[in-house]
Structures are given as structure tokens and as C-alpha cells.
Amino acid sequence: MQGALGLLVLGWLVVVALYVAWGPGDHPSRDLWLYVGLMVGSAGVTLARGVLVARDRAVWLALGVGLLMSSAGDLVYTLTVAGLDPEPFPSVADPLYLAYYPLCATGIVFYVRSRAREAPLDFWRDGVMIALALGGLVGAVFLAPLSDSLKGGAWAVAIGAAYPLADTAILLLGAVGVILVGLRRAHGLLWIGASMAVSAFADLGYWNLLASGGYVEGTLLDAAWPLSSILVAFGAWLPDIERSERTTTSRGLMIIPGAALVTATATLAYGTVHPVPLPTVAMAVLALLGVLDRLNGTVRSTLAMMAARREATTDDLTGLPNRRGFTTTAEALLLEAGHAPGSVLLLADLDGFKEVNDSLGHHAGDEVLRAVTARLLAEAEAPGTLIGRLGGDEFALLLTETEIETGTALAARLCDAIAMPFQVEGTRVTLTASIGLSAGPRDGRDLSDLLRRADIAMYRAKTGDLGLAVFDPQIDLAGEDRLQRIAELRQAIDRGELLLHYQPKIALDDGSVVGVEALVRWDRPGHGLVYPDAFLPLAGRAGLMRAVTKAVLEQATAQAARWRAAGISLPIAVNLPPAVLIDETLPEHVADLLREHGLPGSCLQVEITEEALLRDRARAQAVLASLRDLGVQASIDDYGTGYSSLVYLRELVVDEVKIDRSFVVPMLLDDRSSSIVRSTIELAHALGMRVVAEGIEEADVAEQLARFGCDFAQGYHWSRPLPAAELDRWLRAYASGPRSTPADLSLDLRAVLAVE
Ligand code: C2E
Ligand code: CA
Ligand code: CA
Numbered sequence: 001m002q003g004a005l006g007l008l009v010l011g012w013l014v015v016v017a018l019y020v021a022w023g024p025g026d027h028p029s030r031d032l033w034l035y036v037g038l039m040v041g042s043a044g045v046t047l048a049r050g051v052l053v054a055r056d057r058a059v060w061l062a063l064g065v066g067l068l069m070s071s072a073g074d075l076v077y078t079l080t081v082a083g084l085d086p087e088p089f090p091s092v093a094d095p096l097y098l099a100y101y102p103l104c105a106t107g108i109v110f111y112v113r114s115r116a117r118e119a120p121l122d123f124w125r126d127g128v129m130i131a132l133a134l135g136g137l138v139g140a141v142f143l144a145p146l147s148d149s150l151k152g153g154a155w156a157v158a159i160g161a162a163y164p165l166a167d168t169a170i171l172l173l174g175a176v177g178v179i180l181v182g183l184r185r186a187h188g189l190l191w192i193g194a195s196m197a198v199s200a201f202a203d204l205g206y207w208n209l210l211a212s213g214g215y216v217e218g219t220l221l222d223a224a225w226p227l228s229s230i231l232v233a234f235g236a237w238l239p240d241i242e243r244s245e246r247t248t249t250s251r252g253l254m255i256i257p258g259a260a261l262v263t264a265t266a267t268l269a270y271g272t273v274h275p276v277p278l279p280t281v282a283m284a285v286l287a288l289l290g291v292l293d294r295l296n297g298t299v300r301s302t303l304a305m306m307a308a309r310r311e312a313t314t315d316d317l318t319g320l321p322n323r324r325g326f327t328t329t330a331e332a333l334l335l336e337a338g339h340a341p342g343s344v345l346l347l348a349d350l351d352g353f354k355e356v357n358d359s360l361g362h363h364a365g366d367e368v369l370r371a372v373t374a375r376l377l378a379e380a381e382a383p384g385t386l387i388g389r390l391g392g393d394e395f396a397l398l399l400t401e402t403e404i405e406t407g408t409a410l411a412a413r414l415c416d417a418i419a420m421p422f423q424v425e426g427t428r429v430t431l432t433a434s435i436g437l438s439a440g441p442r443d444g445r446d447l448s449d450l451l452r453r454a455d456i457a458m459y460r461a462k463t464g465d466l467g468l469a470v471f472d473p474q475i476d477l478a479g480e481d482r483l484q485r486i487a488e489l490r491q492a493i494d495r496g497e498l499l500l501h502y503q504p505k506i507a508l509d510d511g512s513v514v515g516v517e518a519l520v521r522w523d524r525p526g527h528g529l530v531y532p533d534a535f536l537p538l539a540g541r542a543g544l545m546r547a548v549t550k551a552v553l554e555q556a557t558a559q560a561a562r563w564r565a566a567g568i569s570l571p572i573a574v575n576l577p578p579a580v581l582i583d584e585t586l587p588e589h590v591a592d593l594l595r596e597h598g599l600p601g602s603c604l605q606v607e608i609t610e611e612a613l614l615r616d617r618a619r620a621q622a623v624l625a626s627l628r629d630l631g632v633q634a635s636i637d638d639y640g641t642g643y644s645s646l647v648y649l650r651e652l653v654v655d656e657v658k659i660d661r662s663f664v665v666p667m668l669l670d671d672r673s674s675s676i677v678r679s680t681i682e683l684a685h686a687l688g689m690r691v692v693a694e695g696i697e698e699a700d701v702a703e704q705l706a707r708f709g710c711d712f713a714q715g716y717h718w719s720r721p722l723p724a725a726e727l728d729r730w731l732r733a734y735a736s737g738p739r740s741t742p743a744d745l746s747l748d749l750r751a752v753l754a755v756e
Contacts, residue, residue: 001237004045008230011038016223024218026083031218035226036074042229043067049236058110059188060236066103067229073097074225082217089210090159098159101166104192108173111188115181125297126256127176129290131169133263136283138168140267140276160207167200176256191235199228257294264288315389317366318373326388330398330447333386334440337400343440344407345447347454348376348414349462350393351432356424364424368431369393371424375417380410396451404439404470411435411468434462438471486542489522489535493547497523500555501721502572504730505692505714508706513731515571515605517714518556519721520548536577545577553593559724560604561597568731573605575637578612582619587626594630601631605656609637613652621652628653635692640676657684659710661695668700678708685709 011034018030047064050057073096081091105127139161174193178186202224209215264287271281313325321329330345337343350372357365369389376387376395386398397414399407418433436458438444443453453471460476461469492498502516522530539548556572563570580586594601606627613620624634635656640663659680663673681691693705696715705713719730 001045001048004041004048005234005237008038008041008045008233011041012223012226012230015226016220019218019220019223022218024216027218028078031082032075032078035222036071036078038226039067039071039074039229042226042233043071045233046236056111056114056188059107059114062103062107062110063192063232063236066100066107067232069096069099069103070225070229073099087217089156094159098162098166101170104170104196105173108170108177108189108192111192112177112180115185125290125294126260127169127173129287129294130172130176130256130260130263132283132290133260133267133287134168134172135165136267136280136287137263137270138165139280139283140270140274160210163203164200164207167196167203170196171200179255187238188235191231191238195228195231195235198224198231202228257291260287261291264291317369318389320373320395321386321388323388323390326386326390326396326398327447329386330388330396333384333398333400334445334447334450341441342400342402342404343450344399344402344404344410345438345440345450345454346397346399346407346411346414347390347436347438347451347458348395348397348411348418348433349435349458350418351434351462353393353431356429356431360424360427360429364427364429367424368422368429371422372418372431375420376414379413379417382410396454404437407437407439408468408470411437415467432467434458434466435468436461436471437468443471443473482538485538486544488524489539489542489544490547492522492524493544493551496551497525498548498551498555499523499723500552500559501723502559502727503714503721504570504719504727504734505573505712506718508702508710508713513570513734514712515573516727517573517607517721518552518559518575520552520575540577540579543579545579546583549574549576549580550589553590557593557597557599557604560599562724564599564603566728568728569603571603571605571633573607573635576606576608576612578609578615581608581612581623582616584619584623586623587630590627590632591630601627602633605633605635607635607637607658608654610639610641624653639680654689656690656692658692658694658714664693664695664701664705664715665697667704674704677705677710681708681710 015030015034015038018027018034022030043064046060046067050059050061050064053060073093076096077091077093081087081093171193174189174196177189178193181189202221205221205224206215209221264284267276267280267284268288270276271284313321313328315322315325320326334343350368353365353368356368372393372395373387373389376397380387380397382399384400388396390396397410399410415433415435418431422429422431436454436456438450438454438457440450444450453476456476457469457471461467499521500518501521502518504513505515505517506512507514520532520536522532522535524530536545536548539545552574556574560570560572576586590601590604593599594604608620608624627634633655634653635658636654637658638660639657640660657680659677663677663680667674667677677693684691690711691709692712692714693701693710694714696702696705696713696717698717702713702715702717718734719727722730
């Protein structure tokens, strides 16, 4: 299509050159073939866009057909009118020319409608209005003085004036369109506008020359019309710049009626000084009527909008403001109260409402909510009290310029009022309310702070069965802090801030390293390493243990693969919290990880606690069995601190028992501990399990355990848990160093590493 556009431009330049070279007069090769050819060509290119491209099809079809009509007008003019002396005006060509305008307007309307999401109706009205207003002005100021001298009577004046007026109207329609769709998306309109500006220039010139009797065919002025058509063809094919959605601003929409108002008034004012033709006065008056109608429409739509907004901010059931309505008004009230002390926010939640709903049905529930609303309204009648239903059975009240005491007194009255029995569908229903109170500016200045803190207090009121709780930073901030920390922890998991340290497990008979335990740490930015005791309990309560374990398993398998590739085959033991052990998707997840890294199950072990087995025996057992099928072995961690006995654990497929540190540490001093350790080792062996002792810090303890027949041991005596890279170095040093002083070695190693 670039070729066709290029040809059009080239043809136009040739026409211009020929006008200059040959001058006015009849030159069929120029005026018929080239001129009409350019017009038809532009029409064809524009039509092609409408036919070939679905987007904006109607726009370019309308404009293309319009240009075709124009071309037909040119053909008729050149063949029949031109050359007559005097040239008749108006002629048969004029209806064909004029047919272009409505089609062009249609194209503009389609263009705008596909882009502006609102107000196509106003668009029409605005277009007509501004066209009338400006047409009146142009008519009064420019055309009227000339019309007297124009020969040919009323028809000639009307048709002659129709061109520049229609040009102006289209230009204005285009301008309205640009305002509606925004400059960045008005690309096509700008081309049409440019085309129309060129045409307006030519039409005005033509009109002037015609009025003075000086028009001859074949001057440079004639080159303006094909240029105008070519510009449309360009608009059809040059790509859109911007396609994003845009909404029209209300200020943009008001520009047009404003402009129409000013212009029409100016025309009428001008008319009081100079004589102006009646039609232009009529146009100005019509434009003013249009403005009035528009204002009327604006008022109506504003009212409708207000009604819609009221609906959107009101709760149907109770007629109270809903959450949105409450927050909007409350924010405004708080802002209004400014720093004037004393706002109180009450958050009331019904206790037992769900039961009413469940047992008596939603209908009864609705009735209860309406009755509660009536009681709230009766109690909180003080002016300036805002009541809203935030949702479900939650209500909020805001008091401004008041004292906390007033708030607590009101809360107490509300509790009493709600506690009175309700009569619902013939049944007596009793409910209570839990109310949380926060006060500004003490607990925060803006609504969100007050709401959050009232919510925390309300939660305390509910769980403590207190009726009313006033937000207390001493008690409640801990809760808030906790939420904050949970959010941080969740982020930490997502961002990969959890990492693993590995502690070697040593065979007591020959001192060889038989495996490692993976222990999680949180590398918290700005806080350094955080140890599991400091964040795992919170993670557990916040339901984040699955996510933690997932991260740990991923890292542990990746590390196992790295070690395997380096020729180190150390099974990595991972701690499984109870919540995860009963997760039936766990074995599948583990299997996926092993497959992904090409590892046998024997590279992984799991450490579980007795507690996990107490929770849901059947499921825990199923999960353990599936893991075992994968080749993943299991140990009982912290053995001795729980409730169950080894005999009880036997039915579980567990390969190893880890005796808790609390028995191992005092072994040498305390006979009871020592005998527990010894009997545990014997019993475990009798049941076919290995025994691991944890927390060995001294060589004496290690020797004693070896004498008892304990298989493996783990502890600072050999090494603290270390990052993988450090453990590599430790392993190398341990393999080459004297086994008699491993504890010193590990400490030395840490010192060396610290210096590095
Ligand atoms: P645990 O499973 O009993 O892990 C052993 C803990 O004892 C580790 O503490 C380890 O650093 C420490 N320890 C090892 N040798 C000695 C020693 O000779 N003396 C002393 N005093 N302590 C020693 P850590 O790393 O702080 O872990 C604490 C607990 O956090 C673990 O106890 C385990 O219950 C839990 N945990 C650690 N990592 C994970 C994990 O990845 N997932 C889960 N679910 N829990 C983990
Ligand atoms: Ca462990
Ligand atoms: Ca342990």
C-alpha cells in the first residue's frame, strides 16, 4: 500500500507542476485524467483499507465512498460544466460534492465511537451545537458581506456557503472527536482534520473568487482538493500510534458546550452592531438552546450518578452505609475533625449469628440483622455518629469530637441492647456482641489505622468473651507485630532467604562421616542469621510449615546432587514438622525432586517427631510408607521428650532413633539419664533400629556412648552446622586430620573461616 500512497503523492506533485507550467485553461489530460485520477485513486486506497482491514472498517468505507462521490462530482464537472461560459453555479456536480460531508461525518462518528467508551449521544449533540454556533459566527462575519455580490440568487448563496460551513462543521466534529478519544488515539481523526482544513481553505478561496467573479479553473487553488483527498488516504493506511484505553474527563466534555456558548453569544453580540443575515442569528440561537439542553442533560446525569452512588454505598438489607459508604464518609469526617481531639471507632461483631443463620435460615438471619440495626440506631442517636454495616454481622460506629468514655459508655449500651432477646419468626433468639474500640488520635489518625486496631481489640473481646475491649498497645500491639512478622516470613520464603546449614553425623565405631542433617536458617536482611527456634514456631502457627519444608527439601536435594557429582555420597536428613508429615502430597513432591536431580531415595532421610505420630497416625504412617518405597529412610527425632515408647513406635517403619540432647548432655553426671540412654540403645537395637545421639559437645560423652553401643552421634564436638561450602572444607580437613581432636579442629576451622 506504500506504493499506492507514494504514487498519489507523486501524481499530486505532477499536477502542481502542470498548474504552474500550463497555467489556467482547459487541459483534458491534466484536468480529466490526472486530477480525476488522483481523486479516484485516493478513494480507492481509502476503500481498500475498509475492505481489507477489519479494524475501523466502517470508518474507512464511509470515507472511501464519500471520496468516490466527490470524484464522481469532479468527473461530471470536468466533462459537462467546465468550459461552459458562464459556468453555471450551482451545477449538477454540487450534490455529488456535498454528499461527501455526511459520509465523512459518519466516518468520524464511527471512529470516535469505537474509541471513546462514553457519551456518543453527547458527542452528536455537542457536534451539532458547536457547528451551529461557529457556523453562525462564520456566516455572520465572513460570508454575509460577500453574499450580496454573488450572482445566481438564493440557491447560489446557500450552496456556496454550504461548503465552507460544512468544512467548519466537520473540522469541529473532528475536534470534538479528538477531545473524546484523546489526542494520542486521534491519529486517524488528525488526518481527516488536516484534509478538511485544506478543503476549507480551498472552499473559502473558491467562494471568495466566485463572489468577486474572479474564479478560473486550473490555478494552484485547484490542487488543494486532490491534496485533501490524498490526506484521507494517508489517514487510512498509516498505523495507529497509541491503542491504550482512555476515559474522557468530564472537563474535556465541558469544553465544547462552553465554546459553543461563548461563540453563539459573540455572534449575537456582533449582530447588535452589524447587520447579519437571519439564518446566522437562527443558528446562534439554536446553538444556545443546545447548550441549555446539554446543561439540563448534565444535571440529570449528575442526579442519576448520585443515585447510583448512593446505591453503591448503601447496604440493601439495613439501609445503613455499606463498607464503602462508611469508609468514604468516615474518612471525610475524620478529615473534617482534623486534629480536634477525640474520635472513637467501635467495631461490633455479633456472637452466635452464624448459628442463627444456620439453624433458622437466611431469612431469619436477615431479620436479626435488621433488628440489630434498629437497636444500634436507637442507642447511637447522638448527632454526628456514623453507623455502617461493614459486611456479614459486622457493624462499625464512628464518633467524632468525643471522649473515650463516651465511646465505652455507648459500647456498653450497645452490648446490653443487643443482648436483649429477639423475636424471630416466632422463635426467641439471644445474641451477644463483641465490640472493639479504638480512639484517635491516640491509636492512629486515619481510618485504616483505627479500623485495624479496633479489629484487633474486637478479636480480643471475642476470644476473651469480654463484650468490650479497648485497644491497648501493651496487649494488642504484640498481635499486630505478629502479623507483621508473619508477612515478613512469608516474603522471606518467597524471596529465597531461607538457607541450610549442614551438621555431620559421625559413626562412633570408626569416626567416619555417615551423613549430615540439614538445619534451616533465615538470612534476614539487616538482622543477620536467624535460627530456627526464633521463627519456626511462628511459621507453624501461621500455617507456613509446608512452604518452609518445600524450600528446605528443594535446597537439600540440590545440594545432595552437587555432592554426588563431586563424589561425596552423604545422605541429607531433613526435619519434617508434624503438619507436613500428614500431607499426603509430600511423597509425590519428594519423588519429583529426586527425579529432577537424578537421585536415589537413599540420598535423603527424614526426621520426624513423636508428636507428628500422635496427630494422625494413619496418615503419618501412609506417608512414611510411601517415602520408604522411594528409598527415603526415617528417624524419630528428639526421642524421649514425647509420650510414646519405642515399643509403640515399632509398628512404624522407622529406621533410626535420635536420642534427645537433654538425655545425652547430663549423661556423665546423672545416672538416670545415663540408664535411659543405655536402655534406649538396647531396645532400639532389639527392634532393629539404629541409634543416633545428638548434642555431643565432649569427647567423654562420645566415648561413653560408644561403650553403650550407640551407632552414630552428632554434636559441636565434631562440628557445628555449617554452610555447604564450609562443610566441604571441614570434610577435607577431617578426612586428613587426626581423629583424636576433632572438636579443636572444627573450632579452628571456624576461626580460619571467620578470618577469611
Ligand atoms: P533438632 O532437629 O533437634 O536439631 C538439632 C539442633 O541442635 C540444631 O539446632 C543444632 O544446631 C543443635 N545442636 C547440634 N549439636 C549440638 C551440640 O553439640 N550442642 C548444642 N547445644 N546444640 C547442638 P538448630 O539448628 O537451632 O535447630 C533447632 C531445631 O529447629 C531443630 O532441632 C529442629 O527441630 C528445628 N529445625 C531446624 N531446621 C529445620 C528444618 O529445616 N525444618 C524443620 N521443620 N525444623 C527444623
Ligand atoms: Ca533434627
Ligand atoms: Ca533433635
